[in-house]
Amino acid sequence: MRKITSTIQMLAAGAAVTWSAGAQAAESVAGRPVPEGLGLQVPVTEVAEFGHWMYNGWLLPIIIAITALVTVLLAIVVIRYRAGANPEPSKTSHNTLIEVIWTVLPVVILVFIAVPSFKLLYSQYNPPSVDLTIKVTGHQWYWSYEYPDHDNLAFDAIMLSDEDAAKAELPRLLATDNRVVVPVGKTVKLLITSSDVIHSWAIPSFFVKMDAVPGRINETYFKADKPGIYYGQCSELCGIRHGFMPIMVEVVTEEQFAAWLEEAKAQFASASASTQFASADLIARQ
Structure with a gap:
């Protein structure tokens, strides 16, 4: 267990260093793509900064959470409901609670995405006084x-x-x-x-x-x-x-x-x- 934890920490540290190096490389030549660069280009407008926050601070955590949840659910299904553990398969065809959850949860997620999305969209088409x-x-x-x-x-x-x-x-x-x-x-x-x-x-x-x-x-x-x-x-x-x-x-x-x-x-x-x-x-x- 300690070896696994140590490996995960090393991978996380390596990813952080790689991301930092990529960000520094991008910063040094802001305004254009760079070889082996990670993430979006350096923002130089308020709209771009908000868009970067939307991507990195809002959408990315939601994507990671959804991916982790689906992975865990798939693992549970594969392990718990495999043929070896269930020689006689269940004939259950409906589960009201699960159906309500998988209907309501995506709606909630879309609402969380929509609120800042509309704000970003509005900021792109509502310029201040023009110079x-x-x-x-x-x-x-x-x-x-x-x-x-x-x-x-x-x-x-x-x-x-x-x-x-x-x-x-x-x-x-x-x-x-x-x-x-x-x-x-x-x-x-x-x-x-x-x-x-x-x-x-x-x-x-x-x-x-x-x-x-x-x-x-x-x-x-x-x-x-x-x-x-x-x-x-x-x-x-x-x-x-x-x-x-x-x-x-x-x-x-x-x-x-x-x-x-x-x-x-x-x-x-x-x-x-x-x-x-x-x-x-x-x-x-x-």
Whole structure:
């Protein structure tokens, strides 16, 4: 018995160390998946923190309790009602008490799950006062962004090749040539739509996932509390290159955001003008 107890304690300690190491690794590169990482990505919004509590502090204990209860009941049934112990099988077909329990207990469990679930759902669709609005458009297979509050600043974000990502020391399949930049501690409203098929804009660290539907604008928001670069991907199967339209959001200070706005307006205005001149020249030649 002591050996069994000692083994269990060793396994528990090993699991705790592994979980701690995984959490520390995730913390060091918050905003993206890490090799051999455990659990959810590090939360950087209030909604994400509540979602993590919902998962780790509420659902997980319920799941463990249900699993343990079912395992114990199965063991009792296998041992107590095996053929060797019951040469003459019982002809019992009903047990009112058991039937009431297995009907009422799941209802009670669902109520316990529903209460915080509704609160989490409400918090995701009830944003505080908005500080910045960004329009997001999904395409096959990249994202376009517009800042209607800032002279309709607009640009596309296309995944970097493996070579370019390695040169920039950015994660492959997650980095884009242009990134969304937002100020820290500000509420950002997203107006999400699509130009072709259904996509889904999702960033795990923000606990944000919203479908981009053609001909319709869906709204969501986030308020990041920590500066950094956060990654996501399209989370709706949208075609052959579905796995190659990542999302890259950089959260910066207000001063850095103001400086980026000035640079971005000049950069993307010049790019837009060059595209217009090239189109006009092509039309003239035709």
